[in-house]
Amino acid sequence: SQASAASATTYPRVRSLDRALTALPDANLALVSIPGEQAAPEIDRLLDKDLHVFVFSDNLAVDDEVRLKHKARERGLLMMGPDCGTGSLGGLPLAFTNIVTPGSIGIVGASGTGTQEVMVQIDRAGGGVSQAIGLGGRDLSEKVGAVTCLQALRALDADPGTSVITLVSKPPAPSVRETVLDVCQELATPVVAILLGEQPAVEVDGNVHFAATLDEAARLAVSLAGTVTDEEAPAVELAPGQRTITGLFCGGTLTSEAAILLSRGLGVPTDAEHADGYMLHHDGHTVIDLGDDAYTQGRPHPMIDPSLRAQMIRDAFDDRQLAVLLLDVVTGFGSHEDPAGAIVGAIEAGREAARADGREVVVVASVCGTEKDPQPLSEQTRTLQEAGVVVLGSNAAATRYALGVVSRTGERRTPAEIPEPTRRLVSEAPRVVNVGLASFADTLQERGGQVVQYTWSPLAGGNARLQRILAALS
């Protein structure tokens, strides 16, 4: 394997930046862990060589941070840090990092262990991570103005391998908060935001899903992206006109939960009247409670008799605007003996009719049930999956997944152009010049990365007065 081949030889060790670039000519990232008080001139030189810079060092002055981040941005480069503890680019771990399953969730993090916890919890929830870009703890301050954050958001938005972005930060300065969230709303990729310590005013606001804790942020991201298993399924290509969500539900409260989340995510009102069981009916989107009196006069509740819902499922596919069909499947005592089996025929018939019309539709469901129910969860899930249904772990997760599909594939604009060096940073494994702690180079090599160790020594033996004189002369 690449990893063991790389481990067999040891990486080059050099004592100057020029030699480092001779040893690794296509290097595009520097990992800096030298003392922060002396890092600024070195970072300047690294940017001059068109390297992205990941600054693990702390104690870099904030004025230097501002200047260097602006310089980096002008050159299409990212300066991550200072005091940046965690990152993962092109599958390679940077500094303090957990090894998580690869997937389609990108992370933009202004906090080290916050990013680690989100990565770990994504992995634990069955999801996977594409990239984790660290910002340093001050990036969203008034003074720095989220320079790297905005670059990172746009970079992940343009990354075809990223389907959901998670932003992890302390509450930003108010003016910065507004700028960052405005950019999040414009992205073609759904965003989960955790601004730790700030209680979200809404669960979802348009393109942005808010979490109050790190584990919740991870779970929201996985519900939007689907698990790694869901991601592996062939992607459904939607036609440009396909933009709406239809929810056909058995459970009243499940309908209500879906309608609330969809109304906030789509920016449309819920239906206060509830006439004919409609809990949301706006701009082509519909969410219907088929347990409403309008549908149960002279016929049993749809949890018992699925025939009316099956017919409505079949008919839903005839709507050429339909992008996602959202369903609940409720098992347990009292419910139909095979509620999944009772609707998959309608799903398959509908799918066939849509295909004949040149369309695919995403069908997503959750099963409200357990393995101990008379209709075991695993069997109900398998029945649905065999009919091409994406099965999420809860009703809220299925609803968010539907929102994710529509926001990624709807009539949103395509991602903005990003500079070529930025595009390459998020699309290839980086080639790294490690400036400082050799253990970081060891880890990169162990994971199959290309790295050169640049053993840095302070200018003039670390003598500050001599350094100032030399700087004045240069």
Next chain:
Amino acid sequence: SQASAASATTYPRVRSLDRALTALPDANLALVSIPGEQAAPEIDRLLDKDLHVFVFSDNLAVDDEVRLKHKARERGLLMMGPDCGTGSLGGLPLAFTNIVTPGSIGIVGASGTGTQEVMVQIDRAGGGVSQAIGLGGRDLSEKVGAVTCLQALRALDADPGTSVITLVSKPPAPSVRETVLDVCQELATPVVAILLGEQPAVEVDGNVHFAATLDEAARLAVSLAGTVTDEEAPAVELAPGQRTITGLFCGGTLTSEAAILLSRGLGVPTDAEHADGYMLHHDGHTVIDLGDDAYTQGRPHPMIDPSLRAQMIRDAFDDRQLAVLLLDVVTGFGSHEDPAGAIVGAIEAGREAARADGREVVVVASVCGTEKDPQPLSEQTRTLQEAGVVVLGSNAAATRYALGVVSRTGERRTPAEIPEPTRRLVSEAPRVVNVGLASFADTLQERGGQVVQYTWSPLAGGNARLQRILAALS
């Protein structure tokens, strides 16, 4: 087994209430599924016989509901419903119900599939359910005034088998909301509230943890109660003076998340100064970031060198007020090769010293790491568990668990007295008179319950005019 013995014989079927009570003399619950328009007089009679009533029927007039609920309360009885779709008492399923793992989470639900989804998600998150008490969808309206809700909350608070209560409802009428939340604050048992459609203003407010979605409510409840495996561990008995939480952390953001949740749950401020890494320091509670500069001058970060934290862990046990010690364990590249192993000695030494002083301390941790890390998650978890540490699935979950321990065992008052019939309803398997749909009796018998089928016929053959005349004569 009891279940198969019960299935072997079929339950008695009778045509009058008196005969039902002759057949099942210690019946204490009636399950009513006759037409709601005609149910009120029957419910009156059932209450007169000192039976709790679970009303599956809908279309019961709201005035009848109010009158009957007050009558029930006067007699120490619960009237659950009308239009109550789901319940689980003493492990027996009532009406439409999923079979979930038994455990210590009690549910009070004003919505049918909402309660089902919460039960199912608790099961999926590894937790278990003690009781699920349905209220009917109108119980928290202005008119009904949450009569059954308040009875159910107090009943579960007094139930030794319930360690966390989850309240599931649509947003209540404003005046009712205040009454219900005031009672929740007074309980000796922590409460998770999901008021579906109302965005929580805080994650935690004293004794009440707020969720925005049904799955989140379930996960919060499991984090407060622990999983079924955690529940099976011998309960730690705390002395009356043990009331504080100490958090000793490696990760800065993990410290911050814990401090925020604890400050809201304990009603104390976070520490804005962060002097000496203190993120919370109030009324004996402390949360410290050992990665703060105050602790890393001339020594490596605690993620690399655990020795200082180990010493502080050992010393924490000498505080006689300490109830819960809260820890993070961060693995991955860059971290210590065995961070759990590096602190368990200190935990065991501290525990021993506390025991010599006649005290037990609850130690709770989460591991920020994956199975793929150089320090595999399963091994780190096992190391901690073998030292008697309760390991939760995330930092937020571990923090909530700490809050749960303190709110259950701290200086809160003991639960209020409840009427004897109510106490028996939540402490024994109910003996059921099933009035209406025979399939509900079949299910009860299948699950090992004692049930008699009372096949109800409308008075005067259902003739409304004759019924009024008979009522006037009686």
